[in-house]
Amino acid sequence: MRVAAVGALVLVGAAPVERVIVVGRPVATTINGVAGTLLVDPGAPSMPIVSRAYADRLALKPGMFTIRWLIGPVVLPVTTAVERINLGRGEQKRRxxxxxxxxxxxxxxxxxxGGLPDNVVRFTLRAPQAGERTVTLPMLDAGGLLGGSVGLFARIDVEGEPVRIRFDLNQPHTLTNAGMALTLARVHAGTLAEARRSVPIVFGVVRPVRTMTLARPLAVGPLSITRLDVRTGDFGNADGIASTTAAADPDEIVVEAKGKRDRSRDRITLGSDALARCSAIVFDKPAKQVRLTCA
Structure with missing residues (x-):
């Protein structure tokens, strides 16, 4: 099956050149001259990640660095090398x-x-609708030595601390880790449902979650979040959060955290439930902004 590259250049006045990506459609690419298809995804890493099958077709040889991708307690080794890749803007050497x-x-x-050479990347999610508004949020990478390879995030502040917002249309429900859930329970009167279920996170890794309800909604740009799934055992422990079946006043929730947590790992991933109201996500790298257009 032939897959055409999905992308366009839009030049408006003196504004930076903008590449338009239709969410969910693969983009034709080559690595070392061998054709393949990559998904340009707002929640994907900035370093291109390919499957073992494609790497075998390319006869790739491991370089000096192997990265450990942590998905809660699951460690996913990522073998890396510097190769020639063309993402539709000419061939470049990239890890x-x-x-x-x-x-x-x-x-x-x-x-x-973050892995595209274009300064501005616009993801179109659906056709624009009446009554939409665009909100601009600061843009961050993941921080740390390899933060630029992990991906690009929008930023909001909760209790004066930065929280990274990821966008993932592959997730049906908005999602957060246990450490962030502790903060949401305290600041937004969050309670957890008793029922547990397992959901795929990325690369087929499945993790247990419980649904959290926020009595005080969380604002993310133009969006108001009142429900999200919590990975209760990932990067923290959320077992001390009150249940939604408890009779206690949600303003009087007692949260018991186990051990010291690293708040730099706090993430909220907006899934398709929240993003169904949005028509576009724009990553403006020179301005270090994420612009979210939603009804």
Whole structure:
């Protein structure tokens, strides 16, 4: 099956050149001259990640660095090497990674907006609707030595601390880790449902979650979040958060955290439930801004 590159250049006045990506459609690419398809995904890493099958077709040889991708307690080794890659703007030498599990079964890999050479990347989610507004949020990478490879995030502040917001249309429900859930329970009167279920996170890794309800909504740009799934055992422990079946006043929730947590790991991933109201996500790298247009 031939897959055409999905992308366009839009030039408006003196504004930076903007590349338009239709969410969910693969983009034709080549690595070392060998054709493949990558998903340009707002939640994907900035370092292109390809499947083991594509790496084998390319006969890639491991470089000096192997990265450990932590998905809660699950460690996913990412083998890396510097190769020639063309993402539709000419061939460049870039570090790429490959893993044993596919990002998605119908593509050879994925890359986030930070991995494209374009200064401004616009993801179109659906047609614009009446009554939409655009809110600008600061843009961050993941921080740390390899933060630029992990991906790009929007930033909000909760209790004066930065919280990274990821966008993932592959997730049906908005999601957070246990450490962030502790803060949401305290600041936004969050309570957890008793029922537990398992959901896929990325690369086929499945983690247990419980649903949290916020009595005081969390604002993320134009969006108001009142429900989200919590990975209760990932980067913290959320077992001390009150249950939604408890009779206690939600303003009097007692949260018991186990051990010292690293707040730099706090993340909220907006899933398709929240993003269904949005028509576009724009990553403006020179301005270090994320612009979210939603009804």
């Amino acid at each position: 790429i990674g490959w893993v044993e599990r596919p990002y998605r079964d119908d593509v050879d890999g994925a890359v986030g907006p």
